Structure formats: structure tokens, C-alpha cells
Amino acid sequence: MTDRIIELRDIRKSYGQVYALGGVDLHVDQGEVVGLVGDNGAGKSTLIKILAGAVRPTSGEILVRGRPVHGWDAAQSRAAGIETVFQDRALAVQQSITWNIFMGREITGPFGFLRAGKQREEASRLMREIGFTSKVFGPDSIVGQLSGGERQGVAIARAIYNRSDLIILDEPTTALSLTETAKVFHFVEQARAAGRSILFIGHNIHHVYDISDRFVVLDRGRVASQITKAELGSADALVRFMEELAHPSPKTEKAGKA
């Protein structure tokens, strides 16, 4: 059996009366790319925030490498090798690129003082790695001065710094140009080649289909389907399945009841 990085069992999350998630099982194995798809408001972001430790589930179990964890939070999640690019990017826009990359995981020397030189160096290296070739921005540039796509780059740089085992990308390509989108896909390919896992959320089904090995379809807080690429056969099959979920035709509705 392959290594299971993380597993969620019967995860529920309610906001007051609203059930964002109503009992979800999900797992990610070493080296696989999982595509998480579903309508707006299906609960995708809520689910990955629970994975990332940023949101606590109302109930349910979380297992990391087979072991149940307690009091799961963002610090634990990062320590377990899980990095997340959140839908809202989670950047402190008045701070420098360097500080954004290292927040919560500062490189420190004696007495907790920052190793500022080392951090700047690492930040420049990461920026070059993800194609931040512009001379206009340096590691000291303020994130608020960057464009949406550039800010996204900072969030991705932060996620790849740790050589983490699992990288969660919540709609990483929205607001990106075609070339930038291609770079994100290239990055996913590289990560997969290096044996790391990716959990990818996207609304462009064709994109998600191309890069993922396995798909999890979320519908109104529940897993409607878990299916591998081989079982699915083509992107159109996935599109049809999702259209069916959104607007069930009378025929299938009857079939479902029977």
C-alpha cells in the first residue's frame, strides 16, 4: 500500500445552522495529484482549511500518516509537511515579500532573532525558482505593491519553500493569465515528479482533469463521487457528471430513486 499522508473521516462542519460539510471522507496518498471539484459553495475551501488546520471541524477524525491527531491546527499541519495556498492567498500586504514567505516559520538564530540575511537570500532564490525574474521587485518589496498574479507567486513560493509532502492549491489559477496558468501546471508536474502530493481545487474541469490522477467531487457538503482518471476516461465524462449534479435530468432522478 502506498503511504497515506492524510486522511479525513466523517468530517462535519457547521456554521450556525448552515452545514458547510456534512460527513466527508477524504485521503491523499504520497505522490498523487488529487483534483477537488464542485460548485460554488460546495464546501471545497472549508474542507481544505480543515486539512490545513486553519478551521476546526465540528466533528470527525483526522489521521496523519495513519495516526489520529488531536487539537489539529495550522502550526501542526505545517509541521507535518502540509503547505497550503489559500483561496484568499493569506498575505500580509503591508509587509515585505520576505516576511510573507517566512511568517509562522521564521529562520531564527540566538534568542529568536531573525537571520535576516539568510531569509532575504532564500526569498530571492525562491522568487527566481518560480520565475520572479523582474528586477523591479526585490525580497524587500512590499506585497501590497504587487499585482494579483504576483501576490499569488509569493503565496506559492511560501508553499514550496519547505519541500513539503503535500501542497494544497485552492483555485491557484483564478486571475492568472494563460502563461502564468501554464507555469502553475508546470509546477504541479514538477512536484509530482519529485514524489510530492498535490490537492488541487479548480473550476476549470479540463484543467483539473489534465493534471489530476484522481478526482473528488463535492456537492453541497458531501462527497458525490471519488473516481480515478482511468475510470473516468475523459474530461467530458467529468463535465457531464458535474452538470448532472447541478441540474439532474428527470430520467436520472427516477433512476436514482429506483
Next chain:
Amino acid sequence: MSLNPTDDPVSQAPQKLDANAVRRVAEGRHADQSPLRRFLRANRPALGALAVAVLMLLIFLIGDPTVFTSWNVYRAVLIGLPVVIFVVVPLVFVVTVGEIDLSFPATIGMTGWVFALIVQAGFDPFLGLLGAMVTGVGLGFCVGWLVVYANLSSLIATLGMNFMLRGLIQIRTEGKSIALPNLPDSLAYRIFADQYLGIPVSVFWIVIFVAVCSLIYNRHRFGLRVHVVGDNPDAAQQMGINVRRVRLLTFAFVGFGASLAGVFAVFINYTWWPTSGESYLLPGLASVFVGGTAPWGGIGTVIGSAIGAFTVSFIQTGVVGVGLSGFYVQFFYGLIIILSLLGHRWNQIRYR
């Protein structure tokens, strides 16, 4: 992901291209990388505060050259200044983290009281200082707990604490002060409050305090987290920072600074008054913002706040020294505050 909107660097250069600019761009050395420019940009608010202070000094100097070239005026300000700076600097941390603390005047009073009681009882002033510090940090944690864990608005909760603690002092002392006539004979007095060559030793301690705090603010993990939490608490939490802990610690830090202020205030006159600290509320707050810390959180400057405290402290002495009546003091407070804020408005860009 390229973060390069266009691959042609020249098109990004400013419209007005001079030969130097072209060369800089061609060498790939943007203004961002020049150390001097970087220093100026990183310290703009503090430099702005310095400009205000220098301008104010110049005006007073022109107003009355004889008074303001004598050292006595400056010494008068320097004696009281450390007390203010001990609270103003921690306030920068609290404001940067996105909160406010109005309880520090009462904490100054409380901690000074603890110090005075211990010394009056015949113990060494060092023990008194320790007692004051413990009290200050403890009170800071209490105030912080109300804000961070009981989720009260810091503006109102700390204001309430200020009244309550001051009220406790008044109930217990019934307005009576404590005189410590033997204090100047102690070793602690010589180390913390004496004057050498016309300079109060407390100035030396405050320079160290400001330097260390500035390092913590700009170069320490805690300082980084204070900035990030004030800037975007959700992002900080999502990146695994314990947001509540950081907030709580900033309040404890104010309590610590207030305890130093409380003790140093007693050292100045060998007497503790039940009103001790009360008069620092508004000048203390004003100093933070005159110094160039943004009221919305996320950015600020420790050194600027110390300069701001100097400016605000100097106004009173200066106005009287120039020969105006004391009635002008409040007007000049207001004028300097408004002018500084206008200046910083142009300095501080608020990114969202």
C-alpha cells in the same frame, strides 16, 4: 509565475529617462537595491518624526535664542522623557498588532505604588523594582486577557481598567502620597536616576531600552509576528501563528514598560503620588502617532515613537521657555499632532 508584467525592463522605468536611470536599469540594479534608498524608504516614518522634532527645535531656537541654547531647558525635558518613552515604545507594539491600551497610566500608578510600599517597608529598591515589574506584567496579562480571550474591545476594556485600577489606588490611599526621603542614598538611585555631567543616567537606560525594543520590533520573530498579526490576523492564523498569544504578549509588554515608567517616575522626586501616571495618557498616545506609527495596525516605528515622545515632551517646556503663557501649551500640542499626522499621511501608504 512570473511576476514580471513585461520582459522589457526599460518600459518599466519612469517616463523621465535620464542617462543614469537607463544605466541602472541596464545593470539590473533598481533603486530598490541601493542601500541608501532602502534605508530611507524603510525608515521614512521615523525620519519624518525626526524632521518634525528638528523643525520644532528650530522654531523655538529662533523664538528665543538665549533660552534654547542653554542646556538647562534640555535637561529639564530629559529628566521626564524616559518615563514617557518606557510606555510609548510598548504602545507601538500594541498599536501595530491592531489594538490599543489606555490602561497604562493606572498601571504606572499601581507599579509605582508597589515600588514605594516595598521601599517604605525598608527593603532594597531593587526588590521594589522587581515587585513593580511583576505587578506590571501581571496587570498587562489581565488587561490582555480581557481583550484577547474575553473578546472585549480593547479601546473600551482598557479604558475601563484604567478607571478601575486608579479607583482602587484612590480607595486604598485616600489620596495620600508616599515620600521616600532615603531613596537617593540607595545604590539603585545612583544606577538609575543620578546625574553625571548634567545628563540624567536614566537617559542611558532609555537609549538601551529603545535600541533593544527596536531590534525586537524589526529583527525578532516576535516583532515579525506582531506586524503580521496586525496586518492580517487571518493570514497569520492560517500560517500557524498563535494570534491570541501574540496579542496577549503585547499587552503584557505594555504592563512591563509601565512598571519601569512607574519606578522611574518615583526616582525623579523620591515621592509617589496617587495620581502618578495620570498625566501621561494623552501625551503618551500622541507620541506614538506623532512618531509615525500607523493607527490601523501592521506598520510602525519604535525609534520614531521615541522621537515623537521627545517632541511632545518638549512642547510644554518650549512654549513656556519661548515666553508664551502656559495657556498656549494645549494649542501647540494639537498643532504638532495634526501637522505630524498630515505629514505621515503622505508618508504611509495603506496597502490592502
